[in-house]
Amino acid sequence: MGVQNPLTLQELASQTLVRDEALTMSFLEKLPPGLFPTLFKEACTGSHTKLVRAMVAVWPFPCLPMWTLMKTPDLETFHAVLDGVDMRLTGEFQPRFLMTPLKTLSITGYQISQSDLDFFPCCQSLFQLKHLDLRGVVLQDFDLMPLRGLLEKVADTLKTLDLLGCRMEDSQVNVLLPALRQCSRLRYVNFYNNDFSMAILKDLFQHTVNWSKMKVEKYPAPLECYDDLTHLFKERFPHLCQDLVDTLRTVRQPKNISFATLNCHTCDECFVYDQVSRLCGCWE
Structure with a gap:
C-alpha cells in the first residue's frame, strides 16, 4: 500500500x-x-x-x-x-471586493444544454472575458445565437477563443461570423475538429479583416478532404489547405496558421498542415 x-x-x-x-x-x-x-x-x-x-x-x-x-x-x-x-x-450578493467580472471562462469536455448556452449573453459577469475555452463541448445541434450574443458583448476584450472539438457545422459558424468580425483583440483561435467546408472557411476568413493582433490560428481540414467514410484524401489535403492560406492572404497576413484533420482511423493521430504537410505515423 x-x-x-x-x-x-x-x-x-x-x-x-x-x-x-x-x-x-x-x-x-x-x-x-x-x-x-x-x-x-x-x-x-x-x-x-x-x-x-x-x-x-x-x-x-x-x-x-x-x-x-x-x-x-x-x-x-x-x-x-x-x-x-x-x-x-x-x-443578490454585493460585498465590495467580490464583484470582479470574470476574465476567463473554461468549460471543457462537459456537455451543456441549450438552456445553459441561452444564459451566457445575459450574464453581466461574463461581459469582460479575455479568454473563452469551450474545448470538447459538443455544439452540433445547438442554436448558437446566444454564443454570438456573448461574443458581441466581449468583442472589445476577448483575446483567446478555443472551440476545439465542438463539432460545429457550416450553418452554425455562419451564425457566429458577424460577432467574430468584431473581435478585433483576438490573438489565438482554435477551430480544430469542427465540420467546416471550403466555402465556409473562405467566408470566415473574409470576416477576419480586423484580426490584426492575431498570432496563432488553428482551423479544421475542410470537409472536401474526406470521402463519405471520413477517410482522408492525402494528396488533396495540402492543396486545399494552401488554397485556403492564399485566400486568407488576400485579407491579411497570417503569422502562424495551421489546419488539422480528424484523427486517423488507424493510429488515432492527425495530419497537420502549417505551410508544410505533416503526416500521421501511418503515412510517413
Whole structure:
C-alpha cells in the first residue's frame, strides 16, 4: 500500500466547512479569498449545490476554475454554478471586493444544454472575458445565437477563443461570423475538429479583416478532404489547405496558421498542415 500525503490545513478546513452548508454560507463574505479554490473543489466533489451556488455568487477572483467540475461531471452542480453567476448578475450578493467580472471562462469536455448556452449573453459577469475555452463541448445541434450574443458583448476584450472539438457545422459558424468580425483583440483561435467546408472557411476568413493582433490560428481540414467514410484524401489535403492560406492572404497576413484533420482511423493521430504537410505515423 502506498503512503498517502497528509491533508493540508486548507483541505482540512474545507472539509469541515462543507459539513455545515448553512453555517458556511452565512459567513462566506468573511472567508479569506485564498480558501475559496479549495472549498469550491470540496463543494463540487461532494455535490453541495447550495454552497456551490453561493460561492460562485461571491467569487473573489477573475477566473472561475470550471475544470473542478470536469473531474466529477454532475449536471445539477453545473446548474448551481450557472445559478450563482445569475445571482451575481441580479445583485443578490454585493460585498465590495467580490464583484470582479470574470476574465476567463473554461468549460471543457462537459456537455451543456441549450438552456445553459441561452444564459451566457445575459450574464453581466461574463461581459469582460479575455479568454473563452469551450474545448470538447459538443455544439452540433445547438442554436448558437446566444454564443454570438456573448461574443458581441466581449468583442472589445476577448483575446483567446478555443472551440476545439465542438463539432460545429457550416450553418452554425455562419451564425457566429458577424460577432467574430468584431473581435478585433483576438490573438489565438482554435477551430480544430469542427465540420467546416471550403466555402465556409473562405467566408470566415473574409470576416477576419480586423484580426490584426492575431498570432496563432488553428482551423479544421475542410470537409472536401474526406470521402463519405471520413477517410482522408492525402494528396488533396495540402492543396486545399494552401488554397485556403492564399485566400486568407488576400485579407491579411497570417503569422502562424495551421489546419488539422480528424484523427486517423488507424493510429488515432492527425495530419497537420502549417505551410508544410505533416503526416500521421501511418503515412510517413
